[in-house]
Amino acid sequence: MMRQSDKPTYLLVLPWPLSSIGGVTQVVMNLYRECERSGKFSPLIMILDFAQSAPAFEVIDGFRCVRLGLAAPANDGWSIRGMLAFARRAPVTMWRLRRLLSSLRVAAVNVLAVMGPAAKVAHPTLQRIQEESDEALKAAAAVAPKTYSTLR
16 A cells, blocks of 8 residues: 555546546546645545456556556446345445445545436445545535535
């Protein structure tokens, strides 16, 4: 695991690699830099990588990142069988994710690139955590109000 800061962690979640070109990726990088500059949070980018079974920590172009695969219904297809497989794995996935977030002292989770209503179904674990940390997200908005306001 990477060196842990004494500051609470602001977790930015992306469903694709940081090397992907696009506006959302640029927003994530800007939020990361603003969090780092403010000194109030220790930013970390979580990259959803479904081939990754355990958290893999790395630094990519100066950004602290963790790659992690999370179970989602779409991973096994939208069939009844796929949904049942997801339901079977969901408690363990939630437990592992909560343990990771606790060990990193995550104060806020910001799931970016929400892809319409499908995102709530595809990533219910992160969606639930984001909803639970809504107050912390409001506090984090004070870190980079101009950048953050473009997301809301």
